[in-house]
Amino acid sequence: MDVVVVGGGPAGRALARACAARGLATTLVDPNPERPWRATYAAWVDELPAGAPIAVATSRARAVAVGEHLIPRGYAVLDNEGLRRLPDDVRVVAGRVVDRTDVTATLADGRVLRGRVVDATGAAGGRAAQTAVGVVVPKVRAAPFVGDDEALIMDWRKPPEATTGDPTFLYAIPVSADAVLVEETSLARRPGLPLPELRLRLHSRLAAHGIPVPADEERVRIPLDGRARDGAFGAAAGLVHPATGYSVAVSLRRAPVVADAIAAGRPVARSASERAVHALRLRGLAALLALPPDEVPEFFHEFFQLSGRLQHDYLGGHDDLRGTVRAMLRLFGSAPWRMRARMAFPVHSATSAGTTG
Incomplete structure (x- = not known):
């Protein structure tokens, strides 16, 4: 071979x-x-x-x-x-x-x-992980969450039930012409948010709209660092x-x-540029983990107000050092002062993205 x-x-x-x-x-x-x-x-x-x-x-x-x-x-x-x-x-x-x-x-x-x-x-x-629990429901049932020809990347509105202050979001994407994956996701936490908590939140969102919970579920754990x-x-x-x-x-x-x-x-x-981009993104993860729960949606509000080019630079381009730096500097410059301090000097007393502990 x-x-x-x-x-x-x-x-x-x-x-x-x-x-x-x-x-x-x-x-x-x-x-x-x-x-x-x-x-x-x-x-x-x-x-x-x-x-x-x-x-x-x-x-x-x-x-x-x-x-x-x-x-x-x-x-x-x-x-x-x-x-x-x-x-x-x-x-x-x-x-x-x-x-x-x-x-x-x-x-x-x-x-x-x-x-x-x-x-x-x-x-x-590593210690930080993204975790999620999801189920596939009929497209017609998912209408309260996601519309035709769109993907719901994240919805940070709080679920009806939760037992911790950890921020999570709803993710809803079509997986076929007539079915949608609806998933409760913890973007980043040290350690990953336990699946039972995510399951509780997802089920409460579904119950609020009268959506039966399917027996099969998808479980996700992605090491981030x-x-x-x-x-x-x-x-x-x-x-x-x-x-x-x-x-x-x-x-x-x-x-x-x-x-x-x-x-x-x-x-x-x-390459050297790939290593540098990854190091900068780890710095971004540290800043995200340092945010209090109520500031996490505000952080993403600022992010999604960036131009499409800057969003693309940060979310993609694993070796695009110039684009990554440009996007991070623009996000830092547009953020409120209190958020800038946390982004510049992240403190790891928190266990999750936005958990103050």
């Missing part, structure tokens, strides 16, 4: 496809490669590469913070089967890697796979946006670049 990709999630499979397309003999190893994916992966349409597998897309999005913000930007839910699909020439191995070097991956059963080893096993470590690992790809390489939890779109875009590096015998490593 030329390449051994460890990890069969969206990032690992994207890299395996890209390597195979360059004629590299590619193996993908995962403990359970046939296990169904229960997660819903979504992204801004303009951040996806050409040919990305889209299940459903909207032409606009909406956010509710202090006020309502309409975002003229397409939002897409990705097709999991398309993300999973691999060409026939990618060898898939079911197994757990217990040891690896740059050129060998040793499985728990003693087998040794040889080739250029790339870690795509996802984010690990995990350590980026050398020679890795995807979330394992620090491609998770620390202030949003997004990583799939950038992994899909970057897979061909990394495959080219592997084919040329170059190291799989982040």
Whole structure:
């Protein structure tokens, strides 16, 4: 084998496809490669590469913070089967890697796979996490939350029931022509907000509109400040946006670049600009965690008043240092003075984005 990709999630499979397309003999190893994916992966349409597998897309999005913000930007839910699909020439191995070097991956059963080893096993470590609980309801039932041809990115209005002061928001996106995922999300917390609290809040929102709660639910936990690992790809390489939890779109875009590096015998490593952008975004996460609960919606009110270009610069562009700095400076300059102090000198007595403890 030329390449051994460890990890069969969206990032690992994207890299395996890209390597195979360059004629590299590619193996993908995962403990359970046939296990169904229960997660819903979504992204801004303009951040996806050409040919990305889209299940459903909207032409606009909406956010509710202090006020309502309409975002003229397409939002897409990705097709999991398309993300999973691999060409026939990618060898898939079911197994757990217990040891690896740059050129060998040793499985728990003693087998040794040889080739250029790339870690795509996802984010690990860190203390901050995004957590969420969601259910899929009929589109007609979701009408109180989200309209036709739109995605509700976040609604910070408080749920009818809660047992803590942690801020959470409602996220509602169409997953098919007649179904909508409705999700209660804690954007960032140290440690992640427990799922029972999110479930309570989501169920109370549904009950307020007479919406029955489906039996199946989606549970989410995304590490936000995990350590980026050398020679890795995807979330394992620090491609998770620390202030949003997004990583799939950038992994899909970057897979061909990394495959080219592997084919040329170059190291799989982040550039200086990628490292700098990630460090700045971790600083943004720290500022977000330092905000009191009532200031979190105000923070996003300020953010969504930025120009579309600046929003795009901060939410995307994993290696766009100039754009990231420009967006952060503009947000800092537009924020109220009390918020500027917290953004400039974040204090980590809080456990969550906006929890004063």
